[in-house]
Amino acid sequence: MAYSKELIDHYENPRNVGAMDDASGDVGTGLVGAPACGDVMKLQIKVSPEGIIEDAKFKTFGCGSAIASSSLVTEWVKGKTLDEAGAIKNTDIAEELALPPVKIHCSVLAEDAIKAAIQDYKSKSGAKDDNQDAAE
């Protein structure tokens, strides 16, 4: 099975590897997958007060396609609004990396990871907003 150049590049030179402080109010964390299934993605986004994703980091346990898919989406989400990032489809990821059919689930997981990170950020900032409301 020959992998695409794009996929191999992301696997060998993954972008935005790392972690951000999960406790910080402007960071949303998505942790998806399961070790028993052979794939776990942790994707984190840092969101500006204007609602723009300023930074993204990932760590992934999985095959080369899973690592490449998560690396790619960290690049894609940077500079996007939450709504724009949430609109990224697994098919876009699969197409960009030319994932073979047996690896489509890796792109699905990457989409799930973005959504989970956004959800986490929103629930945190939602809670914060509530607090502010209460203070006002």
Added chain:
Amino acid sequence: MTAKWTQNHPLYLDYQATTPTDPRVVEAMGPFWTNKFGNPHSRNHHYGWEAEDAVEIAREQVADIIGATKKEVIFTSGATESNNLAIKGVAKFYGDQKNHIITVVTEHKCVLESCRALQQDGFDVTYLHVKENGLIDLDDLRAAITDKTLIVSVMAVNNEIGVIQPLKEIGAICRENKVFFHTDAAQAVGKVPLDVNAMNIDMLSISGHKVYGPMGIGALYVRRKPRVRLTPLIHGGGQERGMRSGTLPTPLVVGLGKACELAKKEMAAEAERLHGFRQKLLDGLRERIPEIYVNGDLDNRIPGNLNISFAYVEGEGLMMGLKDLAVSSGSACTSASLEPSYVLRALGVEDELAHTSLRLGMGRFTTEDDIDYAVERIAKEVNRLRELSPLWDMAQAGIDLKSIKWAEH
């Protein structure tokens, strides 16, 4: 470290998948493709006779490596056919008297699927479990045998984890209970000493390409005293004592014979050499990589096999980084099921660890430099991927991965 290995010319460490044909074997086969092309079953002229003579020498060489007589060896297309013939052949011949088969959950698929096919025909099959080390519990075997048990089929050496089953003890139990004992010895021939009489083996399957012989040839040992009878699966001219019709492929037969002759001669020295390599490999990896786990018993194991789980690093992802090494993984990320190796599961290896396993197979053409190279490359890549692994981070932070509610997908 020499950069002699590349993606298009990787270091071969997958000797349980197949072995390269030994040049001496290729040389022995040579004339039988060209001038000595006769049909070994032609009884009327020189071409037939010389081919037949060569086949009979090969039969003797094959018999010799397992302590059999040549009349007890029939040639097949490979171990898959041998296993099918042994199990189905005996079942069809004796099925109206006894209808129970005992085998093991870690057998090769061709044994398991042959048994499944017989279940469709009304046979009862007991699949013995294995202990954590991959070996069967002899008490389980004793307990499973009934007066309806016809055959016990237990592989000699497992293809994934290389463990050697206690053949002699199994054979004794089978003989005592008047049950046929078949063993799939594809991974054992030429690696460990085998003696069909001392081990009370009634049928034994051999593969050509696992013993530095050619692909497309194998053999089945079928005991004559006391006689084992088989209903053939392939009908035709009645070759191979009626058990396997079809013209014998003389060059392949000659190759298998030569491969067995060489393997027998070199087995002891080769085992010692590979044992040293495996120790070096394991020591090297343990020194450079924490939290690695050997799958399967290390003592009762062929020397050329190592199966290791590199916790927190997925096996297929690891193999992609090791593109200059030809190895295989117990992870099944490429299969639609996402389920890891059934052999590792049977040992009780948890799925998360089974996904992180690599099978490293060494053999006749492996050198000490190769081991050094493999250690360096694997250590480098495992450590790189651990830096990428959220599981490694969590484990380092003291988080119990089992305490997390994972969404299994």
